[in-house]
Amino acid sequence: MPAGATYLHGTSPTEQERLSLLNRLMNEAALRELALRGGERIVDFGCGLAQLSLGMARVAGRRLVGIERSEEQLARAERDQLLDLRQGDVTDPPLRADEWGQFDLAHARFILEHVQDPVAVVRQMVRAVRPGGRVVLQDDDHDVLRLYPEPPGFMTLWRAYERTYDRLGCDPYIGRRLVSLLHEAGAQPVRATWIFFGACAGQPNFPAFVENLAGVVASARGAIVDGGLLGAAEFNDGLEALGTWAVRPDAAFWYAIFWAEGVRP
């Protein structure tokens, strides 16, 4: 198994707050797309603070296994009798011998973008589910971000942010590969879609989308500036331009989360 990449965003309390905000913005739509029927045995790969895991477990009405590498994330994660959270790496998930091949659903959100060998992880997900079981992948493809009118300098900052993934041996454009990863890992792809992630000025949740975007980039400041991808002044200017843009009455934020689903033959 490959050694895991450093997790770009880290696990500081500020970053954990941002991840929670992201969950608040996204989980309702994610649960809608998942269309759980109840009773599913679920394993969540790279569960983070386990907020979506808990949402899934509640709908399924059944104990869910969550796998997360970071002690800091697990220490701040949701606690509930419906959650069986285990510390471990998604490339070598800590499942018992009698659990492999038994799950109805293996799910992963925003994790394949942080590993160096995503197909190895999807293979483990396919192996975890029963024949006919579902494998659901949700991830980023950072190329689809559009802010309009464009805040000057922000997209330069965004491109530098994308390069931090390359430096870690990860793929900032993994979203477009999700169906192909399912196929390569031995699942039969059955569905692809996008979850819209955006808003415009005038929508109550617009500031939260901007806050999340600023937080994502800010959490990678070290990798961007210390890594020599962008000067500190350009970094600061890009973030400031985002703040100025955010109060425009015509500001629009367009982004989408890539979603692909397959079944184990």
Ligand SMILES: C[S@@+](CC[C@H](N)C(=O)[O-])C[C@H]1O[C@@H](n2cnc3c(N)ncnc32)[C@H](O)[C@@H]1O
């Ligand atoms: C962006 S968060 C997403 C968390 C959760 N899936 C969600 O959507 O809220 C990515 C998580 O993956 C964890 N992680 C990164 N690499 C991992 C690995 N190789 N094995 C297990 N967890 C990993 C990080 O610690 C982090 O908590």
